[in-house]
Every structure is written in C-alpha cells, then in structure tokens.
Amino acid sequence: MTFALETRALEKQFGGLKVTCDLSLGIAPGARHAVIGPNGAGKTTVINLLTGVLKPNAGRILLEGHDITDLPVHTRVRRGLSRTFQINQLYADLTPRETIGLVVSERLGHGGDWWRRLGTRDDVNAEIAENLARFHLLDVMNETTATLPYGKQRLLEIAVAIATKPRVLLLDEPAAGVPEGERHDILSAVAALPRDVTVLLIEHDMDLVFSFADRISVLVNGALLVEGAPDEVARDPRVKAVYLGEAADA
Template identity: 85%
Template sequence: MTIALETQNLEKQFGGLRVTRDLSLKIEQGARHALIGPNGAGKTTVINQLTGVLKPNSGRILLEGQDITDLPVHKRVLRGLSRTFQINQLYPDLTPLETIGLAVSERLGHGGDWWRRMGTRSDVNGEIADLLTRFHLLDVMNEETVTLPYGKQRLLEIAVAIAAKPRVLLLDEPAAGVPESERHDILAVVGALPRDVTVLLIEHDMDLVFSFADRISVLVSGALLTEGPPEQVARDPQVKAVYLGEEAVNV
C-alpha cells in the first residue's frame, strides 16, 4: 500500500476552540476517498491545513512520504497537491479558454506571457483543447465565466486544478450549489480521472459520496469517528446517529 497523503496527530486551535483533534489520516495512492461529517465538523479546516492555507498547531502532513507541514501553498502545488474551493475562485471576465490557457502556461513557467504562447505552441494548445473536451466546456469556451451556468463554472474550476498536473486533488464540495441534474456529471468527470491522480472529496450529498468513494472517513468535532469502505460506514450505528440519521443508507 502506497500512501499519497497523510496526516499525523494533526491539531488546530482557534483560541480555546479545538477544530482539529489529533487527526491521523492515510489516503492511499489512486484512492477515491471521501471526508464527511456534520456541519462544523472541521472538514474545510482540514483541507486548509493540507493545502497550507492554515498552519496546524501541531502534527505533521506528509505528501508521498515527504513532510510538507511548513511549505507555503505554491510549493505544495509544485509538489503535486491541488484543490478546489467551496466557492469558485475564478476570473469572472475571462473565458474558459483563457482561464485554462493561463493555468497551463503558469505551470509551464510562462504565466507572464500566456496570451502570446496560447496561439504559438502546439503542446499548450493541445493540452487546453483536451481539458476543454474532458470537462465538457468546448461549447462555452469563448463565453465569459461570469455568464456560465454554475455547473459549468464548477467544471471549469476542477479543470484548472487538473491543469496543474496534480498527483493529489482535493475537492471541497464540488457539487455545492449545482442543480441536481448536473451533480452526477461533475463526479463522473472526476471519477474518470486516471488512477495516478488521488482524490480526496468533501461533499454533503450522500448519494454522490457513496457512489463515488471507495473509502470514507467520518469527522466529528474535528476528530476521526470511523473510516472504511462505503458499505461498512453506511451500516455503522455511530455514523447513523451523528451524521446520516437513523434511517439506513442504501449503497
């Protein structure tokens, strides 16, 4: 078993409030791993620590066995760790073509003159076209992002994260705010990613979680309650009591 991402005894406090409590997680390479829990469980705080937005008070974060606890955000991206946000972090006046072009060019070290290289480098153009196709954005590639349906905006943000060529992708509620009819499309695109990309998903839609994840960790009050394959977690009486309710989950 190869571990792609790991936390060891992670702790985070805001004043006297412990938001992450002695959290130890192991995300296997190639996994489709979900982190679930009730509102206020500390899931986004964990993601923010993993990506360097927040610094833990104690504990360690390992990416492919290397300690990244003290690395800044941009260096974690360069190491192969990418993320999306609960609320889109996109340029509203750029098109999907321009947004993905900027992301690809930035990864290649040409962010300052991306608009020149988009039209002159076949490798860059090919990668942009591939991402637009895979994320179903070809039909809106020349429209300003602010005008796109919200589902398309979410797909664009994931495409931008993938443009960084991550080996570990963190998705913070990618289907939040997306109409029901489009939610499964988003997870289907993510599920189709090659297995050399490890995915850690935070999501409140349990249908999506149980159809997508091959392993689930349940967080309550910043601490790990239980983890295991979806069918095991669905039957766990503690999970039903604190998060899913008493009604059984169909998997």
C-alpha cells in the first residue's frame, strides 16, 4: 500500500539533543490518525518536519509515495499537504470572508488581483460560502479576525487549511486554548472534515483523540513507543506508565 504520508527513519537533532529518533510512521489514505505523547515527546517537531518548517538530520518523508524531504513549505502545500498551528497564523485585519477569498483566489491563480475579483467570481464565491458554512463562520464572516472569539479563530484556521484543497491535513492541537463553551464547534468541525482528506492530528485532549482517531501513535522522547487502534493503545501498560502516569504491570 502507498501511504498518504510516510516517514522513514526520521531524525532531528538540535546540538546534542536528539528530539526525533529513527521515527517511521505510515498514515493510510483516508485515515484519522492521531499522534500523542507527554510534553517533550517531540510531537510539534514531527509536524514541523513533515511540513518543511524544519529539515531532518536523517531519514525521508514521502507524500503519496513521492519524496518531499527537501521541498520547501509552499511546494508541499501545492502538492496537497496543509496544516494548522498551535497558535493562529491569521491576518488580524481581514474578515473570515476575505481570508477564505484570498486563499481560494491564490489556489485558483488569481491571488494577484483577489481584491478586485472578490465578489465577482461565482466559483470563488461558492467556495467561500461553502467553507464559511461548514465551519460555522457565516455569522461572523464580515467581522475582522482580531475581534472574533478564540474558538471562531480556531475554526477559521481549519477553514483556511481546507480551502487549500489538501489531500493530507495536519491538525496541530486544534482545540488548544479554546474555552469550554466554544469547544463543541471545534469538535464537530474536526469530525465533519471531508473523508477524502487524510488527517493527522496532534492533540493533548484525549476526549478529542479517542472520539476522532481510528489509529494512534504514541511518541516518547522522539521515538515511537506504541501504535495501534484506540482501544489497544488505551489498554497498553507502557502507555499507562509513560503517558498516563500509572505504574505498568510487572
């Protein structure tokens, strides 16, 4: 099987500190795959390696069977790999409608004159409306991003990632910092992501992980400790020992 996203013996080192150790992961097409682990396990480093923010010291990264290890970030996006961030990377002065319009226009090759074209192209307008509706943003579509509740900002970032039309989407803690009262929309938006998009989720929230993922990889000290179905991972004594803080059976 050709994986949607794969790492082979991936390693990353900062000075004398090795933060990713001989990591081999295979994310199946259409999967809902979560990567979990305690603080310092190297989860964010892995997502930065996958997206090209960091370069590995060793190993390879393959997207749908094609080696992308040395490709820059923007080329990976054009190849179908997109992501969200732990901290929003949004244009504070734009509205959700303008933000999605910019992304869609850029993808369709109209980025240079998107201001003039916004509102005049039926294909762009239809896609903007679809994304705003899918991510519960219609009620705030004309408000500047800086004034939006944090939960709405998180939804907008997921909408931006989907607007790039990814085949593989990396979600870096989408519920991080979202108040309890706004979490339902985040959880439902993640659950409703298109099934033709393979999703890799990095997340601390175990309720989200176990309600979303069909496969889980557990990292400890940059290395793969356990991988399997959610119920298998939950029962594994090694996971209880190093992640849940429980003593493993002798």
